[in-house]
Amino acid sequence: xxxxxxxxxxxxxxxxxxxxxxxxxxxxxxxxxxxxxxxxxxxxxxxxxxxxxxxxxxxxxxxxxxxxxxxxxxxxxxxxxxxxxxxxxxxxxxxxxxxxxxxxxxxxxxxxxxxxxxxxxxxxxxxxxxxxxxxxxxxxxxxxxxxxxxxxxxxxxxxxxxxxxxxxxxxxxxxxxxxxxxxxxxxxxxxxxxxxxxxxxxxxxxxxxxxxxxxxxxxxxxxxxxxxxxxxxxxxxxxxxxxxxxxxxxxxxxxxxxxxxxxxxxxxxxxxxxxxxxxxxxxxxxxxxxxxxxxxxxxxxxxxxxxx
Amino acid sequence: xxxxxxxxxxxxxxxxxxxxxxxxxxxxxxxxxxxxxxxxxxxxxxxxxxxxxxxxxxxxxxxxxxxxxxxxxxxxxxxxxxxxxxxxxxxxxxxxxxxxxxxxxxxxxxxxxxxxxxxxxxxxxxxxxxxxxxxxxxxxxxxxxxxxxxxxxxxxxxxxxxxxxxxxxxxxxxxxxxxxxxxxxxxxxxxxxxxxxxxxxxxxxxxxxxxxxxxxxxxxxxxxxxxxxxxxxxxxxxxxxxxxxxxxxxxxxxxxxxxxxxxxxxxxxxxxxxxxxxxxxxxxxxxxxxxxxxxxxxxxxxxxxxxxxxxxxxxxxxxxxxxxxxxxxxxxxxxxxxxxxxx
Numbered sequence: 001x002x003x004x005x006x007x008x009x010x011x012x013x014x015x016x017x018x019x020x021x022x023x024x025x026x027x028x029x030x031x032x033x034x035x036x037x038x039x040x041x042x043x044x045x046x047x048x049x050x051x052x053x054x055x056x057x058x059x060x061x062x063x064x065x066x067x068x069x070x071x072x073x074x075x076x077x078x079x080x081x082x083x084x085x086x087x088x089x090x091x092x093x094x095x096x097x098x099x100x101x102x103x104x105x106x107x108x109x110x111x112x113x114x115x116x117x118x119x120x121x122x123x124x125x126x127x128x129x130x131x132x133x134x135x136x137x138x139x140x141x142x143x144x145x146x147x148x149x150x151x152x153x154x155x156x157x158x159x160x161x162x163x164x165x166x167x168x169x170x171x172x173x174x175x176x177x178x179x180x181x182x183x184x185x186x187x188x189x190x191x192x193x194x195x196x197x198x199x200x201x202x203x204x205x206x207x208x209x210x211x212x213x214x215x216x217x218x219x220x221x222x223x224x225x226x227x228x229x230x231x232x233x234x235x236x237x238x239x240x241x242x243x244x245x246x247x248x249x250x251x252x253x254x255x256x257x258x259x260x261x262x263x264x265x266x267x268x269x270x271x272x273x274x275x276x277x278x279x280x281x282x283x284x285x286x287x288x289x290x291x292x293x294x295x296x297x298x299x300x301x302x303x304x305x306x307x308x
Numbered sequence: 309x310x311x312x313x314x315x316x317x318x319x320x321x322x323x324x325x326x327x328x329x330x331x332x333x334x335x336x337x338x339x340x341x342x343x344x345x346x347x348x349x350x351x352x353x354x355x356x357x358x359x360x361x362x363x364x365x366x367x368x369x370x371x372x373x374x375x376x377x378x379x380x381x382x383x384x385x386x387x388x389x390x391x392x393x394x395x396x397x398x399x400x401x402x403x404x405x406x407x408x409x410x411x412x413x414x415x416x417x418x419x420x421x422x423x424x425x426x427x428x429x430x431x432x433x434x435x436x437x438x439x440x441x442x443x444x445x446x447x448x449x450x451x452x453x454x455x456x457x458x459x460x461x462x463x464x465x466x467x468x469x470x471x472x473x474x475x476x477x478x479x480x481x482x483x484x485x486x487x488x489x490x491x492x493x494x495x496x497x498x499x500x501x502x503x504x505x506x507x508x509x510x511x512x513x514x515x516x517x518x519x520x521x522x523x524x525x526x527x528x529x530x531x532x533x534x535x536x537x538x539x540x541x542x543x544x545x546x547x548x549x550x551x552x553x554x555x556x557x558x559x560x561x562x563x564x565x566x567x568x569x570x571x572x573x574x575x576x577x578x579x580x581x582x583x584x585x586x587x588x589x590x591x592x593x594x595x596x597x598x599x600x601x602x603x604x605x606x607x608x609x610x611x612x613x614x615x616x617x618x619x620x621x622x623x624x625x626x627x628x629x630x631x632x633x634x635x636x637x638x639x640x641x642x643x644x645x646x647x648x649x650x651x
Contacts, residue, residue: 199393202360203455206380206387207407207462217410221397 035283038276039077080277088254089262089278092170096245096258097238100178104234108185109227113219115186116193117201130186133179141179142247145172168250173258176244181234188230192223229293236289240282310372311336311498312357312466317366319352319522326352328522330366339492340500341513345545349522350502351470357500358468359383370465386459386497390471392451394443400454401426401439407462429457432491449480456488460495469501473508485512506546510534518542540650543583550589550625552582552598552618554649561649563598564620569643575651584644586613587628597641600625605633616640 053062080086111130115123133141149166150156159166166172200222204214220227242260249256257265259282266275312334319327326349334340342350355361357368359380367376375383394403402409404426408417417425430436433453443451452472459467472488473481489512492499503509509516510530518525518533518541526538537543544551554563554570557577561570570582591614599619606613612633616625619639627642634640 199389199391200395202380203387203389203393203458204395204406204410206358206360206385207410207458208381209406209410210381213410217406218395221395 032283035276036280038272039080039280040074076273077277080274081281083274085254085257086262086274086278089257089259090281092173092257093239093259095170096174096177097235099174100181100238101231101235103178104181104185105227105231107182108189108230108234111186112189112193112223113215115190117198117219127190130183130190133181134183134187138180138241138243139247142176142244144179145176145244145248167248168252168256170256172248173245173256176248177238177241180241180244181237184234184237185227185230188226188233189223192226193219196222225296228296232289232293236286239285309336310334311338311370312500313367313369313372314353314357315367315369317353317356317363317368319349319356319361319363325522327356327363330522330524332517332524332527334498334500336498337496338498339489339512339514340498341509341516342500342502342519343506343509343516343545344504344519346504348519350504350519353519354468354470354500354502357466358385358387360387384462384465386462386464386467388452388455388459388467388469388472390474392443392455392475394451394454394458396443398442399439400430400435400441400443400446403443403454404429404439404457404461406458425461429461432460432495433457434487447480448476449484452476452484456491460497465498467497467499469499471503472501473503473505481508488512510546516546518545520545537648540581540583543648543650548586548626549583550586550618550627551623552584553621553623554580554582556580556649556651566596568598569596570647570649573649575649578651580649580651582644582647582649584647586626587611588646589627589642589644591627591629591634592641592643595641597643600640600642602634602636602638602640605636614640618642 049065051062053059053065081090111126114120115127146167147153148155149159149172151160153167156167166175200218201214204218209217240260241258242264245258246261246264249258249261251257251261251265253262253265259278263275263279263282266272266278310333312332314330314332314334317327317330318325328349330349330353342353344350352361356363359375359378359382363376367374369375370383380387395406398406401423405422408422408425411417416422426439427436430439433456435450435453435457438446438450443454446454452475473484476484485508501512510533513530515527515529516533517527520541526533526542528536528538533542533546537546540551543549552563554561554568555578556562556572556575559572561568561572561580561582563582568582572580600616601619602614602616604615606615608628610630612629614625614627614629614633616627617623618625625642
């Protein structure tokens with residue numbers, strides 16, 4: 001079928017594209033830019049002065065004003081990030097992601113492998129369970145861990161006896177993050193592995209490969225880009241998770257505050273500059289993830305793509 | 309000598325009986341076709357022979373040894389998949405070498421030996437010089453030959469091929485078919501392939517197993533299969549045929565009120581079907597015969613293919629006629645020169 005047959009008329013096309021661009025501008029691009037702009041207020045002022053100079057035709061002065069603005073801004077910005085509480089939050093966020101992402105890499109891969117390569121009773125239930133963290137509110141996910149490990153929870157008293165702290169501590173945050181980010185790798189891999197079928201694995205086994213060799217030499221290379229993409233998404237969510245972590249964290253500054261929680265606290269304290277500084281870091285991490293993802297898709301598109 | 313013996317194999321998928329009691333002996337060095345329509349159970353049988361699937365009842369013997377419980381890795385079978393199942397991230401040479409490189413260290417040939425073996429196999433399948441390519445850079449026919457070389461690398465005692473030409477276009481299919489037959493004659497490996505294409509089975513195989521609804525309808529050489537089909541299904545499935553609903557009563561075969569010049573043989577009284585091939589009938593100039601109306605006449609090789617409708621049965625008719633063909637719309641009388649009657 002030719003593309004011309006399903007193409008809209010010129011006017012309709014322009015209206016549709018225009019609407020999509022406007023939507024992106026107002027709902028995504030401007031808010032994102034304002035986060036960075038808020039984090040660098042002096043730069044904003046510099047920008048205004050530079051625009052004025054530029055309007056007068058003085059390009060040299062305009063660039064000078066802009067640079068001066070950034071220099072002025074950078075001081076408070078760096079100070080906000082180098083604050084010990086902010087640093088602890090950054091550290092905790094990176095630590096949480098560094099534990100939960102590898103865990104979900106292994107769990108997700110194992111679940112996808114089991115679901116797509118084998119038939120067993122209860123397969124439908126497993127598929128539904130994988131989607132559970134996506135359908136349940138993150139707050140509920142957090143409460144589940146309070147119910148289990150909290151002081152009045154099922155195994156909370158036993159934990160207290162043995163001086164083990166799960167909720168309101170790092171283990172709880174890691175658990176809640178792992179729960180919330182569990183579906184990303186598995187959901188990325190299941191359609192890909194379903195489409196690829198079992199022929200390759202059967203071929204490997206027929207040639208004498210054992211289970212581990214089949215997995216390592218055949219299955220894993222076949223899904224590597226999809227896996228990487230799933231890991232990137234999982235990582236982005238792990239660093240950005242707010243709701244579930246908020247419930248189990250206890251909000252102890254410098255100890256159990258992740259970056260999203262720190263942003264909220266700073267914001268509630270009317271410390272806008274610091275709030276936006278940390279938020280801009282978080283947004284920057286998300287942007288880096290998106291760029292890596294796009295590069296992967298663009299670079300490996302011919303191999304079936306990172307995402308299909 | 310019997311290389312493979314299948315005894316009373318049954319396989320159910322839920323309540324559906326995919327294989328309903330299969331018995332089959334395959335001689336050493338034979339090239340065997342499993343022929344049947346889709347859903348007949350032929351691929352299930354092949355997968356059970358390979359050890360990719362397991363029967364609910366019955367046994368599979370290789371050279372007299374019961375392998376029913378052995379997984380595929382221990383059966384020493386080469387399996388060629390319909391869609392090749394080549395490892396796309398490996399070069400052609402690595403694909404072919406895979407079965408050797410995954411062996412345990414003490415059974416594994418040296419790197420140089422593996423390389424030599426791969427070269428030898430690529431030469432055998434006429435792909436020398438393409439070892440460094442990736443599967444995506446090959447044509448369908450080339451990929452199928454890589455799959456074959458990869459299966460042969462582990463020196464299997466039998467070779468199993470699932471619809472080996474199914475994914476190829478007509479021209480390549482024909483060439484590869486001839487080439488595979490020659491290869492089999494050269495290496496003499498007991499081979500079984502699955503196909504739904506009767507032409508393919510007849511052209512390639514030493515013997516053909518016709519499978520239908522989990523049953524073996526007939527096992528025969530291609531010429532016997534065509535000349536002496538054992539059932540109405542085989543007659544219909546192998547080669548072209550015309551079918552005429554008739555009644556057998558008191559030693560006579562009747563089509564409507566008309567008595568046909570056919571012997572009932574051992575077909576019991578009651579409704580029956582008379583089959584005849586398009587080239588095994590002539591147009592009679594006498595008024596007795598099967599009445600039909602011609603709808604189309606097309607040239608076909610040096611003959612005319614006459615298509616029509618049998619009057620009184622509204623069944624389609626196909627005839628191959630030499631010399632003068634009747635015109636479309638003409639009413640003709642057809643007399644089968646050879647026929648088969650099935651009750």
